[in-house]
Amino acid sequence: MAEYKVLVVDDEAGIRMGTRRILQNFKVDYPFMDEHIEFVILEAGTGEDAIEIIDRDMPDIILLDNKLPGIQGIEVLEYVKKKLYDIVVVMITSYASLELAVKATRDGAYDFIPKPFTPQELRSSLENITKQLFLKRMTQKMNKEGKQIRFQFLSVLSHELKAPLNAIEGYLKIMDERQFGDNIHAYQEMINRSLDRITGMRSLIMDLLDLTKIESGSPVQNFQPTDITAIARLSLDTMRPYAIQKDVDIYLNTKESVIMEADSKEIEIILNNLISNAVKYNKQGGRVDIFIKQEKGNIKITVIDSGIGMTDEEKSRLFQDFVRIKNQKTRNITGSGLGLSILKKIVEMYHGEIEVQSVPDQGTTFTITLPQDKQ
């Protein structure tokens, strides 16, 4: 249950009491709100009292009479506006002149309730205001959180980009100072490591570009009949040199064409990611099996590896940005930590699903299901 504070500003005690009675058991529900909203009533007999209560208690809604003994209601409205308070003000007035109405609206009054009002009029007016206020605050909150996620992404990104730079700089300094003598061979391992870090950084930048393309809504999706098997074959050929180096065999177990309406570049990103992970996180002498099937209006891409596998806890963090599963078995494997979050975003664009099964030290199976009819 949430509570909104309603400040009633009226010099007639009867109106204030009446309002309190009408609203005391009143609740506002909305289908998508988890909770209903109730009202706490605050009262002020003058504009001066109202301003004091506004500063102290910060009401959510003000029901404001214009004709007050001291300062007028419209001046209270101006005060709220000047202070940029997040308060909805409703004018209650018996003889609303056109001039007052125009001025009040310009100063940010949300609504007018004519006086005298029936309980029903007050309730329905307050219901509208509450919903409007709730939606407005919800939107503000979501915008703020969106910004925070962005900020988090950027700080991790800068960390990921700086780490290889620091490493390479460190090795160059050691070489510059000839810390291991004048023979270049003494530095061979440092040169190799520097080159590895540069490769890692390049793949991070490439992945970032993919991600940016997807996140910008990818307006240039190019849908056409695409042979998934052919793309898998291409992707497998690209990965072959790396697989030979790692002593892993890759098998494409589907020979026939499987066609779906898709953007071939996106399917390529999916397959490249799945196959390169299956090789990367494999064991010496291991294997990778790829299956592509068409069933019940879906395309199923399955990639099975006999690799190091992962625990359920590791599995649960798999698709987050920059998450790389770090343990003894993965310490020498490089990656940007973006591959699978990119994969997930693409699969979501196709309204598809990803299923992961994994057993530590036995291997992992990724199954991607893409509906052929994208609605």
Add this chain to the structure above:
Amino acid sequence: MKKTILIVDDDMDYLFQMKLKVEQFGFDTITADGQKEAEMIIESVKPDLAILDLMMESDDSGFILAYRIKRKYPDVPIIIATAVTAETGMSFDTTSDESQQWIKADLFLDKGIRADQLQREINKLLKI
């Protein structure tokens, strides 16, 4: 007797380079490539000082590790070396009372620190 410095970092290159530097300063080193390995090491070894990376298995591994080391050995000085600094908008302050209550580090250093500065800071913490 030579003092022993524990260095913990999941970046194998940084770990190697830091070990090299610290040994050149004349200290012995023990290294660990993550929070878990470091926790195992401190079960049996008490270092004279520890240099920890911040983001390892998780984003705050360095903090957790610092907390565990201080609980076991309250007198061991801890340096947290991190690439996360003011320019990323995240900065930490070890001097205010509030942060000292939960961040159990004696000093934060940027990973790009010069060797001579690092040596000076280590010596200060070891009171050499």
